[in-house]
Amino acid sequence: MSYTPARTALARAGVLTVSGLAVVAFAATRPAAAADPAGYQNIRINEVTSSNNDTVExxxxxxxxxxxxxxxxxxDGFSPxxxxxxxxxxxxxxxxxFNSPKGLGDSDKLVIYSADGTVVDxxxxxxxxxxxxxxxCGADGTGAxxxxxxxxxxxSANAAGCPATIPAAGRLRINEVTSNGSDTVELxxxxxSAVSIGSWKYVDGDTSHSTSSISSSSPSxxxxxxxxxxxxxxxxxxxxxxxxxxxxxxxxxIDSVTWMLDGAKPSDERCADGTGWFRTATTATLGGANSCSGASPTPTPTSTQPPTGQLLGGGGALTSGCTPEAATGTGSAPAGTVAWPGGLDVTIADNVCAFTTSTGPEGRDVSGLAFDPSNPSTLWAVKNKSWLFKLVKSGTKWIPDASWSATGxxxxxxGGSGEPDAEGLTIGGNGHLYLTSERDNDHNTVPKDTIMEFDPAATGSTLTPLRQWDMTSQFPQLNTGDKDDANLGFEGVAYVPDSWLTAGGWIDPLTGAAYNPANYPLHGSGLFFAGLEWDGTLHIYGLNSDGTLTTFGTVATGKTSVxxxxxxxxxxxxxATCDNTCGETHTFLKVNAGGAIVADATYTNPAVLPVGNLEGFAIAPAATCVNGAREAVWSDDGVWGFGSGTSSYGHALYSGTFPC
Structure with a gap:
């Protein structure tokens, strides 16, 4: 097997991609050194002449x-x-x-190398x-x-110099390829009209290899x-x-394809046949039409921008009762938003319709997510139809822990009455789960903005809170008798340790002085920051062991919603995470020199994720870091993905990477 080490420029920079990035035409066939600029693999030889000063474009x-x-x-006759x-x-x-420094012959080869010697095209x-x-011709950078x-x-663009009709040979394309042992190629x-390929050859990305004849390969x-x-x-x-x-x-x-990491396992395929961009498939379909079941829609060959990542996995039929909901409320991102700093590839990380339950089968799926800091192999997920799931990893997927509850x-x-419209969750300093609810699903026109404390070790199929704090009266703007207004309350919550607040010099809004946890003896070891969907503010609370609470005011996130x-x-x-309402963004907040909590940076999602109601977001603890990266997980409240017929339809969880 021809092999080159599967480390990309992203991995060297401290970001480990989840899976392979497949792009049309040529890209680097071995990893670039640090000297290679970002995006070098997108440079294509686009035009060349062996006359008129031997010009290359x-x-x-x-x-x-x-x-x-x-x-x-x-x-083919001189060194670089x-x-x-x-x-x-x-x-x-x-x-x-540029003009070739050594000339180009009537029958010749042109190779482009980056500054460190990587073969680019x-x-x-x-x-x-x-x-x-x-x-x-057909498209600059990718055409025949x-x-x-x-x-x-x-x-300039080649179209003006291209013939009106592309020759028959130019219509023949590499359509699918595998690197899983059989190393099969589909044309x-x-x-x-038919095209004779009896004398055609192929070669892989190893520059020491000679070409091989297609007719001498098996089957002929x-x-x-x-x-x-x-x-x-x-x-x-x-x-x-x-x-x-x-x-x-x-x-x-005539044509080419390049893949990195495991992009050609089980296969890389064009979507659509013969014309589309390559992407990783979930099932090889050699000898027939491509399934196009393995990745998100990507630009067509006429686009000037190739896909910047791969959405991998998925598949499976929708089960009875699972009805995905299309995303609503799409808005723009806050000013100053920058690109996702982690890996560009994303994997579908759950089984199709995995969170269907007796009270919520219609598609309102996972909302809040939280890694257990004491056990990062556990991911907690809450469903706003009143269900809690403990998830563990099975391969690349997060599945319900059967030893806790296979169905949540x-x-x-x-008191045991009412169904929380549970949206967010966090793990407190005592190891208990703290969940937010914005209303009672039994009375969904009335807000019920609460934080509830649950013991994850409690037995039984139904959980009631150890303590419950009600903040509904603080938000009269939500109590209009309209279910949509009532649905704009607490969406997320985070436990923030006192040690971070004191180390950063946070100024207590109640005293005007540096925060002193000893002033609040019943609150435990940290405060809770609840995100309000209504206006994107964070509300700070001390949750006291006697059931009372201390309200410390609000923090602006710069977002319209959280x-x-x-x-x-x-x-x-x-x-603070916002879904498509705020352009699928994540705002990181810090304590500034003046002791205030302020926005530090806002990042978009990886480009391959669907634009939808991705309401949950979790980053694995730093202890899980491998090669400078750790897992990031998103949840889709509507399991809509890219819509009906796509690989992401009916899925709630997506997994990517974030730098350490």
Whole structure:
């Protein structure tokens, strides 16, 4: 098996991706060193001529500028040489050109290397095929390589120089590939006539390997009918972090695909057949139409921005009674929001319709999430139809702990009556669970903003709180007799230890002096920050052991709403999460020099996540860090995902990574 170490630039930077990133056309076939700029894998050879000063055009198919300073090139006859580009930086969707320092032949090969020697892209052509130019046609950066009708498009889009009709060979594409041992390749003919491939060859991303003939591989394939498929097993092997290049009998590059980590396990496939971007599948469909069941919708080949991550996993039919709900209330992100700092890939982390219960089967699924700081292998989840789940890891999925309850435990208010509209939860300093409710599901037009304390070791299938604190009277704006207003109360809650508040010099709003926990002898070892969906504020409480409470005022998050709150000891920040209402963002808050709790930074979600009612968010404790990263988990209150027919439909949990 050809193999190169499966470490990406993200991993070296302290972010471990969950799974492989598959992109159309060429990308680096081995990991880049630290010198490689972010986005280098999005640079494509886009046009080349072996006349007119042997000009080469590079195109940036990514969404951010990329520096090509120090990059080199070679052909099939000389070692890598420096070149002088028209600009040392290629803007997103932009072009640079340069003249080959050693000349290019009528039948030749061009390889582009980054400053540290990483192979970024390559193309081969036969005699006179690069005269007047050889260009990507159909889409800059990803289209089929064909001989252009004019060489006048250097520095701009290729469309003007492309022939009106792409040759039949250009319609044949790599459609699916596996690196799981059989190393099978599927080709698809998207044209209207058969294409003979008896003399065609292929090679992987190992530059020491020679090309291999398709016809000599097993099974032998010599022709593909219009609209047909052909498969063969690679004789040179395909690795976990590798590439595949398809070359016709004359030596012209036709198509390629690159994958990293385990992206080609069970397979990488185009969605749609022959034209779409590659993404990791949940099931290989070699020899037939691709299932497109493994990842989120990604840009089409005409887009200037390739996918920035993969949404992996999913599948399974909806069970009876599980009815996903489409997301509502989409709004814009707060000003100054920056990109997700963790891994770009996300895995679907639950079984389909996993949280259907007797009182809430209609799709109002998991709301709040919290890792147990004393046992990070446990993830607690609360469902706003009055249910609590203890989850444990099974492979890549979080599933109910059967030893606690395979179907969750039913929640009741103090006294055993009423069903909490449970939205958020946290683990207190005493190891107990503290849950918020914004109303009683039995009387959903009336707010009931409470925090309830539960003992997770309590036996039985129904749980009632040890103590319950009612703050409903503090929010008269929610008590209008309208169920929608009543539903805008406490959505999340976080236990924040006194040690963090005192170390940061937090000023107690009640005294105007530095916070002194001894002033509040019944409150335990920390305060509770409850997030109000109504206006995005955090409300600070001391929850006393005698059932009384101390109200310490509010904190502005800069958001219009808050759906979950957590305290992350790893970053020493309080995190206020908002779903699509605020552009799927997470605001990290700190104690500033003046002793006030203020917003420090706001991050978006990974781009591959669906835009929906992702109401729960949890980050694993720093003790779980591996290679500079730890798990982050999101929950979808409506299990809608990307909608009906997608791999995420009917799923509530998503898993990604966050830096340590």
């Amino acid at each position: 590079l195109y940036n198919a990514g969404s951010t500028p990329v520096s090509v300073s120090g990059w080199k090139m070679s052909d 040489q420096s070149f002088s580009p028209s600009s040392t930086t290629i803007p997103a969707g932009g072009f640079v050109t 390559r193309v081969e052509w036969a005699t006179n095929k690069a005269k007047p130019a050889m260009a990507r 390589w064909v001989t252009a009708t004019t060489a006048a498009t250097f520095g 698809y003919n998207g044209g209207t 394939t010599t022709s593909i009918a219009a609209g047909g498929y052909a498969t063969f097993n690679s004789t040179i092997g395909l690795g976990d972090n590798d590439a595949l290049f398809l070359i016709d009998g004359s030596g012209n590059t 435990k039913h929640l009741r208010f103090a 759906m979950d709150v957590l305290f992350d000891a790893g970053t020493q920040r309080i995190v």
